[in-house]
Amino acid sequence: MATQLTPDTLDLAAWLRPGDRIIMGQACGEPSTLLDALIAQGPSVPALSLFIATSFSGAFKPEAAASFALSSMGAIGQLRAMTKGGHLNVIPCHVSQVGPLIAAGVIGCDVAMVQVSPADANGNHSCGLISDHVRAAVAKARVVIAEVNEAVPFTFGEVIHTSEIDVAVHCDRAPVEVSAAPISQTDAAIARHCAAFIGDGSVIQTGVGAVPDAILRLLADRKDLGVHSGMLGDGLADLVEAGVINNARKEIDTGVSINGALIGTKRLYDFAHRNPAIRMSATSHTHDAAVLGQLSRLVSINSAIEVDLTGQVNAEASGSAYLGGTGGQVDFVRAGARSPGGHSLIALSATAKGGSLSKIVPALSGPVTTARSEVDVIVTEFGAAQLKGRSLAERAKALVAIAHPDFRETLDREAHAIAQRGF
Incomplete structure (x- = not known):
């Protein structure tokens, strides 16, 4: 007792x-x-x-x-x-x-x-x-x-x-709340490129923040979307109430949004209270490879601090500053990239520090969170680079094309060197 x-x-x-x-x-x-x-x-x-x-x-x-x-x-x-x-x-x-x-x-x-x-x-x-x-x-x-x-x-x-x-x-104490972040023009542009990969019947995984919120706002015209995610915010409630998310086409957990963490405001918490259309699950279900492997049209959306010209992703540190974490990125990158009709998207702005630093880089300044062999699509405000199945030279060229124009000349020289070496 x-x-x-x-x-x-x-x-x-x-x-x-x-x-x-x-x-x-x-x-x-x-x-x-x-x-x-x-x-x-x-x-x-x-x-x-x-x-x-x-x-x-x-x-x-x-x-x-x-x-x-x-x-x-x-x-x-x-x-x-x-x-x-x-x-x-x-x-x-x-x-x-x-x-x-x-x-x-x-x-x-x-x-x-x-x-x-x-x-x-x-x-x-x-x-x-x-x-x-x-x-x-x-x-x-x-x-x-x-x-x-x-x-x-x-x-x-x-x-x-x-x-x-x-x-x-x-x-009796109000739980921690995380309000929606303001959406910038850059966030909105990234979201438009990401949303192009999400069709009717897609199953989405995303985090919380300005870009995920902006993406969800662009999905009002989709039909039969599903959710299988480690975390979701207030935008989940909006799309369920609009009838956009109904999980009707999921091969497993049909009719139910699967989630591991509700990160939002009282609006989301009230929506989730005794709502049978939402099931909170352990990571043994939300992130398990065998479970995720049963989902077709899975589109995973994750973020990064920087990406190098071969497609390696750093989502953890910039130099000596530790800024993020491994999280569930690799779990969902693998699942989205391998899902029939699905995709794995890594979304990031093209620059940092007020535009003075490119996030598409010749070499990472921190650890490799997601290996280049796992990466599918990299998205910035300048477009989407589809890397899966492409050579290192082709990857470098595609990534230069979505870098900020101010840095493309320098990056192009590095891409040329990769093409010359072949690796």
């Missing part, structure tokens, strides 16, 4: 041990009340460590997180600020690997801190806004501390039974 507490009566020292490894729910499923308690009470328990995949709450600041070692799969969301000064340890791994790594004990989990909805009549708490590796953490943890939040929607899919919870901390 879970111990029932309120935020005022929660004493973490009664449940935590020195050296405990904590895994916390991420994104808009971040348990803010539990995080506040950890920041305030953590110094009383030595040598704590915390893994969180992403964060948008703004709570993670170097001074606040000084009492525990922080790790993540990348500097995603507001964790980016924690990389400066070495306050974040990055574990490079695909999203699909996080759950198995927890289950195997490679990413340690002594304590799971999660946010859930109030229980239904059967004692099941919905995982609410995030369902990726939550169940894996709950299954592995010695102690499960759940923030039972009245404001969290009950979404269908992954659930946690009351009997699996050791400590239930009851609250």
Whole structure:
């Protein structure tokens, strides 16, 4: 039987041990009340460590997180600020690997801190806004501390039974929200090129942000779109309500949008509450190669920091600055590129730093997130370069054509050198 507490009566020292490894729910499923308690009470328990995949709450600041070692799969969301000064340890791994790594004990989990909805009549708490590796953490943890939040929607899919919870901390607090980013002319141009690859009956995977939002706004005239994604924002609700997304042509999960994280505003959360047309699933379903391999017309849309002239993608770092993460990019790049009638799109603006730096480059300044052998289509505001099945020389020429005009002459010389070498 879970111990029932309120935020005022929660004493973490009664449940935590020195050296405990904590895994916390991420994104808009971040348990803010539990995080506040950890920041305030953590110094009383030595040598704590915390893994969180992403964060948008703004709570993670170097001074606040000084009492525990922080790790993540990348500097995603507001964790980016924690990389400066070495306050974040990055574990490079695909999203699909996080759950198995927890289950195997490679990413340690002594304590799971999660946010859930109030229980239904059967004692099941919905995982609410995030369902990726939550169940894996709950299954592995010695102690499960759940923030039972009245404001969290009950979404269908992954659930946690009351009997699996050791400590239930009851609250009524607005979950973390991520508002839509403003869409620039560049974002809109990239979106137009991406939308051209999405036809009737396509199954879409995308993230959140200005470009994904801009793409979704261009799909109002499509028919029978489906969703199988790791995350989605408010645009999902708009297209479902418009009848554009109905998942009618999907070979699996017909009629249901499959998703792992709802990252948006109260509008999205209210829409998802007890909505049978949305199922929140673990990464063992959202990102699994065998599952994705059953979908035709899958169009995956991901982002990058830079792309070199052979098609290698860096979505993690620029020089010494760690800016992103591996995420689920490779999982979905492979799936989209191999899906019959589908595509994998990597979308990025052609320049950075006010136009002074090209994102199409001769050589990457950071790690290779996605190998050139996996890449299908690269999109900038200047067009789409289809790389799959093309030689290195052909790739370089196609990528020069979608670079910013100010950099094409220099890049063309590099492309010529590739053509001369043949590799």
